[in-house]
Amino acid sequence: MTTFKIDDYLKGVQTVAISGHIRPDGDCIGSCMGMYHYLKKAYPALRVDVFLEDVPDCFSYIKDIDKVNTTYETDVEVYDLFICLDSVKDRIGKAEAIFDKARHTVNIDHHVSNTGTGEVNYIVPGASSACELVYRVIDRALMDETIAVPIYTGMVTDTGVFKYSSTSKETMEIAGDLMTYGFDFPQLIDSVFFEKTFVQQRLMGEALTNAVLYFDDQCIASFLPAERITALHAAFSDLEGIASQMKLTKGVHCSLFVYGLPDGDNKISLRSDGCVDVSKIAQTIPGGGGHARAAGCNIKGSYEDVLKVMLPLIEAQLKK
Ligand SMILES: [Mn+2]
Known part of the structure; x- marks a missing residue:
């Protein structure tokens, strides 16, 4: 004391x-x-x-x-x-x-x-x-x-x-x-x-509905386009917590939540239970970074483009 x-x-x-x-x-x-x-x-x-x-x-x-x-x-x-x-x-x-x-x-x-x-x-x-x-x-x-x-x-x-x-x-x-x-x-x-606002709950619901599992269901990924966020009159701060909620899926070690920004960029949030060091993944992208269990970065292009970059990096760590 x-x-x-x-x-x-x-x-x-x-x-x-x-x-x-x-x-x-x-x-x-x-x-x-x-x-x-x-x-x-x-x-x-x-x-x-x-x-x-x-x-x-x-x-x-x-x-x-x-x-x-x-x-x-x-x-x-x-x-x-x-x-x-x-x-x-x-x-x-x-x-x-x-x-x-x-x-x-x-x-x-x-x-x-x-x-x-x-x-x-x-x-x-x-x-x-x-x-x-x-x-x-x-x-x-x-x-x-x-x-x-x-x-x-x-x-x-x-x-x-x-x-x-x-x-x-x-x-x-x-x-x-x-x-x-x-x-x-x-x-x-x-x-x-x-507590979340109704809009925050809607965004969470849509993100979970759009989610797909990869690599023997150990990784979960989802996307919300910028138009959807604008249509719901949401602020980007309303998307906080979605990647963490996705990570709580049973059996999942790593989550990847992507949302579109109005300028065509994508904001990527990565969460992990510790099996994957997501800071190492985010750091491969210029400007990206964070912690072992929570990290983020931005990538331009479509959601498919983002998955092409991110999924192999996650897979490589899951195989270890
Ligand atoms: Mn404090």
Whole structure:
């Protein structure tokens, strides 16, 4: 357990700015709001401002989420303390100018690549989430539902609902403690992780309907043309999660989901259960890359052209 406590850095402090990375996700938003509510409760006279690029609608259940400053305009010239969460200070967008001016800075993060960009740093690479770290550094005696909800949110989203390998015994113990504060956790998990819009469900359905199995049913591939995506008034972000869902087909080791872009290019998403290193496949295409179990690249031409390039590369690894 850590001896790092955020209270050690609040003596004489009157103004605090909190921020996280651009395009904030559940962990970024949850850690910022969890810290915000803790500080507001522990130090009622403290001025605390949260700066984030935007907040997706699905997080509207978090108390005071409408108070998040998305314009980065503030009447505070220089903040006494800046708390940078779930990010290096170089990835917080317009908040970096506020960070640079602040009297003191604290950086709390769980990303391996973060070597510490604050005056004081609490970086724990193995931790499930920045939210788990916020839980560890605050005074637990003040924990309540308002603080617990955002912290639980980030733990859910960054662990894929307590599934990814970063989920530890301590993660579950913290989640278990948070659950005792009485919020509707099944609804919370659906809202931030499982719920899809009707359009997203339609796209998923069409992708699965179009899917074909290859190589003794060990590989699954599917395609959605750009015209279909346009006809459903979908955004390309609505296609997230399709390749992962395809990979969950029983017996399948590797999935290949392709969708057309308006300019004739194709976006390719590859997912694997670990039997195939899809980053090696994506890297053979200029600009492609990713991780062993999740990677992507772009290829011009028809879907048949994409299959001609991709399928032999997948087959070669499946034969090993
Ligand atoms: Mn995170």
